[in-house]
Amino acid sequence: MERKQFLQTWLGAAAMLAFGETGVANTSPEKPFKIIAGKGRFGESFLYKGKNPNDIKISGKDTNGQLAMFEYTGYEKTGPSLHVHFHQDEIFYVTEGNYRFVVGEETIMMNPGDTIFLPRNVPHTWIQLTNKGKMVYFAQPAGKTEAFFRTMNNLKYAPTREEVDKIHETCGMKVIGPPLTL
Template structure:
């Protein structure tokens, strides 16, 4: 009977030991606190949405072992992204300044300063700024390839074809499924 107990306990311990190794391996997050100043990006990169609107990375997936990234967007025009789907990330937006219209699936919401919206992965969504100036803090969880997407798009100087945009979105875990919103 002792041998059977030993074997049972050993077999039960193996997954626990393996899980402990996985948990330890997944704790490669930044070990020191840091501050990112207003108007600055985590690594000093100058990302601008549509070449104009600051889209500063505040917390990188490199800081969180890929679990989270945080951006600070300032808009100076009534624009927003094309209708798109994230296959692997949920998004959370908090309106810091201005008003925004969000479309998520078949629902439309107008958000004002201080409101937050959760956009689950796999649901088509977009937004448009309704005021002359606006500001959003938004989170992507997990971080995925969004930092790389914004970094690449910040270097684009000319309008890309629909096929090229589709390829870039696909390479970063997204798909464009419709045009941007208009007023």
């Protein structure tokens, strides 16, 4: 066996051992954990637009950056600006209320029990259509999603458009249009 082939075989075997059969590093927490309803993973509570709880339930720190899970409770008919994630796919599961999602060129109505997959690099947004709504959603890989919400939540003033754009850029996203309206 030539040296180059030997090294490639050895590196491949080492990668298989490190990442297991799935190709993902085996770094799960050693013990289970529970997050109480209405609480965030680290005792943090983020308020989206100052009113709507958006709590981290499973952190990227728990999954070696592979996944983050959030629970959003909306008390107003609002949603994010049209934006794109460059490094994360998102999955939303509606548990209460109704929503309208726009993903690329498609408009998709979402009701309790519905799930939607939002691929990275595809512009998307949503708006809550009912007075109250709730969704559980995932970012995969976790990326800087938590850092984005933490940064936005900790601002003590309304940021300028330039500041919002910079925060999005730092977290691997870009705002490309306004939020939806009713």
